[in-house]
Amino acid sequence: MTYTEPQIWAVIAILGVGTYLIRFSFLGLIGDRPLPPWLLRHLRYTSVAILPGLVAPLVIWPAATDGVPDVPRLAAALVTIGLGFWTKGVVRSMLGGALTLYVFQALMA
Structure with missing residues (x-):
């Protein structure tokens, strides 16, 4: 299956945002609190x-x-x-x- 260039960039952008949100959920939300x-x-x-x-x-x-x-x-x-x-x-x-x-x-x- 081939993807168009905009589809590839959309997947890259979605994965980038998802990765950012996963890391932010740990570092940004509870990063300054003692674990x-x-x-x-x-x-x-x-x-x-x-x-x-x-x-x-x-x-x-x-x-x-x-x-x-x-x-x-x-x-x-x-x-x-x-x-x-x-x-x-x-x-x-x-x-x-x-x-x-x-x-x-x-x-x-």
């Missing part, structure tokens, strides 16, 4: 819940290898998980995983 402790406790785990969901498909079905898992990505994922458990540091584990990925890719090339 309850139970909500703050749950918000701490947002990145822990989202990051694996974003990264797992890139490790298991990488587009760079046409969906075939490969050693560098699996090794980087294991090093990242291991460093995360060992150091309890997100940045250190991500940097260690990235370094492992690049080293393994250089060695396998």
Whole structure:
């Protein structure tokens, strides 16, 4: 199905307004009020819940290898998980995983 240029721009505008309203509902309406402790406790785990969901498909079905898992990505994922458990540091584990990925890719090339 093909869309005309005005239809495409209308969809872009509607999605932009919708995204703005979703963010404004959180930041604009309750941004200056203190949040309850139970909500703050749950918000701490947002990145822990989202990051694996974003990264797992890139490790298991990488587009760079046409969906075939490969050693560098699996090794980087294991090093990242291991460093995360060992150091309890997100940045250190991500940097260690990235370094492992690049080293393994250089060695396998």
